[in-house]
Amino acid sequence: MSISPEPLGTRPPGHGAGLLIIELDGAGSHPAAWRATRTAPAAVLTPARLRDVVLAAESAGFHAATFSDAPRPEDAERPADAAAQLNSLQRAAFAGPITHSIALIPEVDTVYTEPFHVSTQLASLDYVTGGRAGWLVAASASTADAAAVGREPVGRDRLAQEAADSIEVSRRLWDSWEDGAVIRDVPTGRYLDVDKLHYADFAGGTYSVKGPSIIPRPLQGQLPVLAPAGLLAPEELAAGAADGLLVSAPTPELLAAELAETREALAAFGAGTAPALIAELDVVLASRGQSGAERLAALDAHTPWESPRARFVGAPTELIELLAGLLSPAAAGEKAAADGVRLHPAVLDTDLEELGRLVLPELRRRGILAPAQSDTTFREQLGLARPASRYAAAASPAASPAADAVNAGN
Template sequence: MSTPPAHDGPLGHGLLLLELDGAGSHPAAWRVSRTAPASLLAPEHLRGAVLAAESAGFHAVTFSDPGLPDPDHPHPDHPHPDPLGPDAAARLNALQRAAFAGPVTRSLALIPEVDTVYTEPFHISTQLASLDYVSGGRAGWLVAASPSAADAAAVGRDTARGERLSREAADSIEVSRRLWDSWEDDAVIRDVPTGRYLDVDKLHYIDAETGSYSVKGPSIIPRPPQGQLPVLAPAGLLPPEAVAAGAADALLVSAPTPELLAAELGATRAGLAAGGTGPALIAELDVVLDSRGQAAAERLDRLNGHAAWQSRRARFVGTAAELTELLAEVLAWADGVRLHPAVLETDLEELSRLVLPELRRRGLLAPTTPDATFREQLGLARPASRYAAVTAGTTAPGREN
């Protein structure tokens, strides 16, 4: 990789995110996992996975939510799933898994993937705000926008694709953000002498009129602990004007190979530079490591013998020491990296034992702080409600760094 340009990202040190997807990100991971297939949906498996990730020193975990299978427009993480695999037919809802993990963990940010197109923003915003309460302010939102005809048919509407898909995703984020702001922070007063639970003057109609939605508001639950949950979106999903306006707090950047990640990160950052300080950039990386005397390439060959792994992300196949060097280079360009282990329990064991300790020894990772909010991890201030600011006759703050 070439020398990275100087940039004013929001973070002083890198964040590491881990995708917790079934037995692993490879569609045949269940075949070699030490966890019985029937146990992958058990709460003990999820509890063990999030605690292992937290103990290893990861800053955040994400929860994939592929939705209904659509052979014409498959999920980017599982374009060719193993037809015999349990994950192809059974997957617990990402937001519910994140909510389960909330009381179990202390420092991990919990980021479920939630579709913006076939789920109404009123429901998205309230469910994510609830997750923020359950986790004590450690919730995030991984934005998805499904082009699947099966997902559209499930809710009885036409399929959105192309520019319309991007616009609807941006509109959903905007409406959700307004709903989070529709309660002022001190709207709940619990005034026992007068019997008033709420100060109704501190609940606001949002009167959101976009090309996709018409929502009056306010929300049905109080403003989330973080005020605004951090929003992560794949780079290229949202219209440039929406990104410039602060729709996303972080962009997930993919490239065909690890060698091309730096160029893609640099190009993405250059495209954001005209708008001033932009969202954090998080690189995407599939990972297959040497483990227990078996070479990573051999492990991958065995897995691919059952089902091809054709994700759109760069893929690293090699030793823990080689991965450490690659991550050190990528973190010079990116604000964070999201790792997708081929087989969760196998690759997470190597990451925990050999990779994260060395990165932390080199001072490349941000500290993990119990009870810190996800906004704090991202270096973002807690914003005031835009409606409270309007009521006070001042200018409402936008995304703050």
């Protein structure tokens, strides 16, 4: 990795408040959510439905929304309650022009998708959102995903390297156009400053990428990259591969301890960057006269919810206290357990309504949440400066062939 790391402790002083992220997949995170939603099953994947839930999340004050793209069981093994999905990048791109403050973060696989195309699609998303795009890294171990692209399945021992290589390729390609590379000089007919385009020149274990990218540098320079804790090797994290880690634990009670252990492990390894730690939490709230436990039992009667994440089941007031404990520093000068929390509502129609009506307003009243502001980039939400291109200092006329390659393809 060769991005410029941000030293520990250099985030702006005002960045003490936490972020709340919400997963907006289908009818909800519970596999039987479609049975309890107020939306007709046939309408769950429509543009109107996506618009409604994304605007509801933005109106509630969530800082970011993620769009899952996880592999599903093969058709022969698909249970009746398996969720239907559309491509995560397409959903995020659709939501970009109709939103103003919420960051949009699609989950994109790093194993069976071409890194050149992933990089350019994510850069395009950054333009569509006005700098509010992020990337939730996934590493698929699915045999169906491998067969779909004609590859042998990648062993679990290789997933971390595949993910790290894909991230590195994307970061190099985002930097391959320096800021100011597009000049649009009409009198001379020059669209590009050829000295500000560069080859990525990546050679990995399974592929190589020459570059440069086919579109200009993203608005944020580098999109924030989120990854599940444990996916990337410690040395990759130390070099700045990820800007945020999603941390899971078996129960809510163990989340704070898991977050502390993750932070300590990064410090012990000598990480030069401070990736944000984002706690993962499934949520089933009491609503409309039903307790959270009653709602969960009714859903589980159809298909039990099997999830690796901690699960909160209870009243909104209890969830407020749990989130306050995760996002508030324990004492003056100490870090909060988490920099953010990603919530996975069991049923979007029900739980998102309760979150926006009761939970977020109270957290905001207590000063626990960072403000949600229009036209703020996702990097700014994370307290990250916009980095310079790694190639800017090494710019030279020798880079001209890269520009010629781009112009030849236009």
